[in-house]
Amino acid sequence: MRYTIPMMNCAIAVSFIVICVHLRESNEVEELRRLPPLGRSMRQEFFMKDDYIFLNHGSYGTYPRDVQKGLREYQERAERDPDLWFRKDLKPEHTKVREMLAEVINADAEDLVLVPNTTGGMNAIFRSLVFAAGERILHFNTVYGSMGSIIQYLVDYSNGAISKLVFNVTYPISNDVFLQQFETFLNETEDPEQPIRIALIDHITSVPGVVIPIERIIPLLKLRNITVVIDGAHAIGQVPIDVKALDPDYYITNCHKWLYAARGSAVLYVAKKHQPFVHPGFINAGYSQPAKLQDEFYWTGTMDFSPYMSIPAALQFRRDAGGEEMIMQYNHNLAYFGGKVLASAFKTEVLQYKNQIGSMVDVRLPVDNPDNPKLTNGWWVNEQLTKHPETFSPAYKHNGRWWVRVSAQIYNDLSDFEVCAKHFLAICNELNGSQNTTTDNDDNPNTESNVNSFAHVTLFKDN
Numbered sequence: 001m002r003y004t005i006p007m008m009n010c011a012i013a014v015s016f017i018v019i020c021v022h023l024r025e026s027n028e029v030e031e032l033r034r035l036p037p038l039g040r041s042m043r044q045e046f047f048m049k050d051d052y053i054f055l056n057h058g059s060y061g062t063y064p065r066d067v068q069k070g071l072r073e074y075q076e077r078a079e080r081d082p083d084l085w086f087r088k089d090l091k092p093e094h095t096k097v098r099e100m101l102a103e104v105i106n107a108d109a110e111d112l113v114l115v116p117n118t119t120g121g122m123n124a125i126f127r128s129l130v131f132a133a134g135e136r137i138l139h140f141n142t143v144y145g146s147m148g149s150i151i152q153y154l155v156d157y158s159n160g161a162i163s164k165l166v167f168n169v170t171y172p173i174s175n176d177v178f179l180q181q182f183e184t185f186l187n188e189t190e191d192p193e194q195p196i197r198i199a200l201i202d203h204i205t206s207v208p209g210v211v212i213p214i215e216r217i218i219p220l221l222k223l224r225n226i227t228v229v230i231d232g233a234h235a236i237g238q239v240p241i242d243v244k245a246l247d248p249d250y251y252i253t254n255c256h257k258w259l260y261a262a263r264g265s266a267v268l269y270v271a272k273k274h275q276p277f278v279h280p281g282f283i284n285a286g287y288s289q290p291a292k293l294q295d296e297f298y299w300t301g302t303m304d305f306s307p308y309m310s311i312p313a314a315l316q317f318r319r320d321a322g323g324e325e326m327i328m329q330y331n332h333n334l335a336y337f338g339g340k341v342l343a344s345a346f347k348t349e350v351l352q353y354k355n356q357i358g359s360m361v362d363v364r365l366p367v368d369n370p371d372n373p374k375l376t377n378g379w380w381v382n383e384q385l386t387k388h389p390e391t392f393s394p395a396y397k398h399n400g401r402w403w404v405r406v407s408a409q410i411y412n413d414l415s416d417f418e419v420c421a422k423h424f425l426a427i428c429n430e431l432n433g434s435q436n437t438t439t440d441n442d443d444n445p446n447t448e449s450n451v452n453s454f455a456h457v458t459l460f461k462d463n
């Protein structure tokens, strides 16, 4: 087998640039700071070191220089006069941030609270619940590790009273087939003796990085009287969110990932009917029975609140950069085409259907023996951080094969995906014990025709 990297196809690059220019022109720009166009030149607005290609925004996020400025302003303000800050100024600033986020996700500000991260918010939701004997908690096999642990903890400490139910999804799969399978699963597992009390559903799963059609899943669950918690850790800034239209019971999303706020900032929505029963993970002086959402979640102990206060700067940067729609479309298109670049270099396939791609794409790695015992998630981390440190993307096993999740962001362009392709080809070639070289010649006629064909697709519609 011979692995090659195709030349970046001009047609892809040109269509991509045309789309970006179109998006920028169609945006009304008023009183905005002039930023470089999206792509490589946007790197100067961020902190990444020059010799590093950052293609893993999905894991921890990173913020632009403007956001650091905003963050530090609030930190300095707090230190200049701590009493003034904590006793008087913090609360109105905190309220302002909730109001801004309410606009972004179309929710009422009084139904939103700020929490440091999704893990904290999810603990608050699940550990506030009082379960009846026999009740079950539903989640997918693709649940994020810490969220799965919260559910396992509840089951373990329930003295056998409650249990969990796992829906297994195997990718690649279209949304229609996935939804049919899920509905069948709900029907087949229905048991009045063991009702499903609550379901934890990701808006965008972590690995693989798939956008889940929650607007179609939520009604299926509500119809069966199942409380719906949406883990939107990856969602804000990556896909539009309309809480009022979705109408979940709980929704939580990290502002420190795709929104560009500082780490330690997330927003939790709690539907009004649940608010009297939800307490934060850290019980504090605001505790009352029934609970008052805003009183309890506002002060969860002394801490640095400035990550929350970095959210306005992040939102301003996004307006300056071209706005929500333009950022999301750029990242989506880059992930889509970047996935094609990787799949054609690896001679493998992309995991997602186009309507399952937000700003992340998952591609199968060219591993000859996926069951090689030395292969673990940690092995891939170590291999990249030590021997191949030019870039990094998380690799993981799904459905018996190894995949990599790559994030697209406004400071990336398609050439970064070519670096990623070379990086993984080098690792896989070493792993496979092959002498295959990477070349700029694409000698695969099928790949060539694929590349040409997607230069002509309608870019803003799902195929």
Ligand SMILES: Cc1ncc(COP(=O)(O)O)c(C=O)c1O
Pocket (backbone or CB within 6 Å): 058, 059, 116, 117, 118, 119, 120, 144, 146, 147, 202, 204, 205, 206, 231, 233, 234, 254
């Ligand atoms: C789907 C999902 N849920 C939850 C989390 C946890 O987020 P945090 O570490 O901010 O609590 C992550 C983190 O990547 C995630 O991908």
